[in-house]
Amino acid sequence: MMKNLQWRLILIAAVIGLSIWAFVPPEQKVKLGLDLKGGVHLVLRVKTDDALKVETDTTVDRLRDNLTRNGIAFSKLEASSPTDFRVDGLADDAAFRAQAADAESVYDRSSEAGGYSYRMKPNVANQLRDETVTQALETIERRVNELGVAEPIVARYGARDQILVQLPGVSDVRRAKDIIRSTARLELRLVDQGPFPSKEAALQAFNNTLPPDSELMPGKQEGSGAAGTAGSAYYVVKKVSAVAGNDLRNAQQSLDEFNRPAVHFTLKQDAAVRFGTFTESNIGRPMAIILDGRVMSVATIQGRITDSGQITGITREEMLDQVITLKSGALPASMDYLEERTVGPSLGQDSIRAGVTASLAGLALVVVFMIFYYKLTGLNAIVSIVVNLLILLGLMAAIPVTMTLPGVAGFILTIGMGVDSNVLIFERIKEELATARGARAAVNAGFDRVWWTIVDTHVSSLIAALLLLQFGTGPIRGFAVTLIIGLLSNVFTAVFVSRTMFEAVLARRQQAQTLSI
Amino acid sequence: MDIFHNTNYDFIRWRWHAIALSLVVILAGAGLMVTRGLPLGIDFSGGTSLVVRFSQPVTLDKVRDAIAPLGGEAVVQQFGDAADNRLLIRLPQQEGVEEGTALEQGSQRAEAALKSAGLPSFEVDNREIVGPVIGADLQRRGIYAVLTSLAAITIYIGFRFRFSFAVGAIVATLHDVLVTLAFLMFLKYDITLNVVAAILTITGYSVNDTIVIFDRVRENLRSRRRDPLSQVVNQSVNQTLGRTIITAGTTFLSVLALYLFGGEALEGFAFTMLVGVISGTYSTVFIASAIAIILSQTKGGGTGKAQAASAPSGETATERPGRKTRRARAS
Secondary structure, three states: OOHHHHHHHHHHHHHHHHHHHHHOOHHHHHEEEEHHHHHEEEEEEOOOOHHHHHHHHHHHHHHHHHHHHHOOOOOEEEEEEEOEEEEOOOOHHHHHHHHHHHHHEEEEEEOOOOEEEEEEOOHHHHHHHHHHHHHHHHHHHEEEEEEOOOOEEEEEOOOOOOEEEEOOOOOOHHHHHHHHHHHOEEEEEEEEEEOOOOOHHHHHHOOOOOOOOOOEEEEEEEOOOOOOOOOOOOEEEEOOOOOOHHHHEEEEEEOOOOEEEEEEEEEOHHHHHHHHHHOOOOOEEEEEEEEOEEEEEEOOOOOOOEEEEEEOOOOOOHHHHHHHHHHOOOOOOOEEEEEEEEOOHHHHHHHHHHHHHHHHHHHHHHHHHHHHHHHHHHHHHHHHHHHHHHHHHHHHOOOOEEOHHHHHHOOOOOOOEEHHHHHEEEHHHHHHHOOOOOHHHHHHHHHHHHHHHHHHHHHHHHHHHHHHHHHHHHHHHHHHHHHHHHHHHHHHHHHHHHHHHHHHHOOOOOOOOOOOO | OOOOOOOOOOHHHHHHHHHHHHHHHHHHHHHHHHHEEEEEEEHHHEEEEEEEEEOOOOOOHHHHHHHHHHHHOOOEEEEOOOHHHHHEEEEOOOOOOOOOHHHHHHHHHHHHHHHHHOOOOOEEEEEEEEHHHHHHHHHHHHHHHHHHHHOOOOOOOHHHHOOHHHHHHHHHHHHHHHHHHHHHHHOOOOOHHHHEEEEEHHHHHHHHHHHHHHHHHHHHHHHHOOHHHHHHHHHHHHHHHHHHHHHHHHHHHHHHHHHHHOHHHHHHHHHHHHHHHHHHHHHHOOOHHHHHHHHHHHHOOOOOHHHHHHHHHHHHHHHOOOOOOOHHHHH
């Protein structure tokens, strides 16, 4: 009996020691959420339709090429939505079907009056959407790392096309948001004509009908300063780009011939070969460097260019940001912000202070009450609450669980709700004492009979906490996890620790009839 | 020390009065919800909320005037201690605005308006912008979580006790959720994420007291089979009254500390918990057992004898450790 008690005391001491070791010093070991240390929380939606549209457009282009090359007549072939396209006016059905075989591995065909309509197979579309979100996620991760943020979080979130980005300690929210969202699609296209001062002027130059393979694109006034006073201008450029978004190998800070900021980029091997041929056959023609649908600069091709180029006419800030986004690669689809939460560091500090004050006040109120009501036995409860809080903090640091503002509330609730188990046990012991069977029997009966009540109450609280975990976003999850750990460790402290203390006290008294309760 | 020792209040006699009182509160809350609409915080409704810290004290009216040109029903109120010069500015979801870049327009325009209004310099301490997609998604998940929690707890209690007890416990818990919502309406608190978290916590906590009473009822039923169920229940409520009040009291104390010292950001949470804890105690004493009795009586054919009603739970009870020496006591 005594031996057993000793081991239990050693176990309790070890748990306390481990817990303290796990979270001390708390400033370093307890992770704080954005709402306490300050930072930005962003939720983005990836427009996965963009990626599907590219797939459909490419398929349509390829099919059109094949049909034309093989002399198969059709009156119309065009994409009708990101996942659909249709073809009309086919003269030779069998010949068309032979050409469309490729597309039919990805698209479901259905016959319609005068032609066929195609819709992307649902599993293909889903997979493509999924890949797009994964790619976007990876790209954002690279950009966030380039931003130099400590301990960022980039993760899938909520609905399937959403991404959560948390950047602790970031103060320039606008810049971070722009960098994350920039698609960073670099294109090199031939220029038909430009710059024009306005859209209208550009259209007029072409008698209001642009060549079918060209389009109008906004850009910077050539030669306007790097000081950010760029006037807007319009260019008529070819629709096809000599390089694609994923042809880029690297981007670096650099200077142009006038010592102004510039971004130097290099292309991958195969793209460089293509680009070499392209430039060679277009010597003397103007070429535009286009970033995210804006003409950055236009230069005349002087000779064969293979693997590198420069974006000029930008500010220093633009240069820094473009290096980050180009380096991290193009996004496979554009993105929207759905939610933004920014907490300044001073508010976080105040919240921590308030949380600590409230915790201490809550603990003090409960301690005073327990001593007042249960006298010496109240001390037993207080020790078990304090051990509960130590274990809670220790586990939070060890797992680790991020401490959020609602998490602080969970911490305080653990004080008030945890002590409930002690109260149930003590009240039962009081009842058992009234039957005058002696203190030891009363303690044993008290613990034994309340055990299942404690299990039931904890299970019902756990059910709610688990649903909270499932429902919640960042901060609320912090609360739920705090509550769950607090409830579990409470079973240990209110039953095991508290009972051990009772027995340690009673062990010294042989025929105890009374308890200070 | 002992409060509520050997009490013998006739709670069951007051059950219809209690049910009527609760219905009045709940219906008043529901009435406000219908007429005023549920005051959803921006977590759920979408919109923009800014906490702005000024370098010098400013009056709320000046700030209201400054952002008045933005239109919409902007809310400006003090945030936290007056000495901090922090104000909360809330702008509704802009009509017809698409998600995306436009999301931040409200906050940009508000900040620009404040800058140009000749107010003391300021910093934005907290900026929350929630688009309608996220808000709608959270609303759905919040309702789902509360309902699932209630259902799961009912099933658990039904499994551990008898069906009529499970219904009693869950009606009491639902009662607490509705009373809490009613008080949130009365005192014009917004339903924020934190408030929903508190309501979910209440669903798990409020049933605890009920479990304690039901445990006692089950115990007493085994030794007093001849007494009417209502008498056994009433006695059980009285026997456990002390711990019901004390456990609620300690939780109340800690939540009170949170309410008083936890800061502005947790005030809604703390208030919800305060109401929930009080309502939980009230419903445990007056509602849960009343419902259990009413259900047992209708099921048991009207006599309401403990004997008839105790049969279904007999087995689980004997499986419990420590039951062999069990002797019920009227303390």
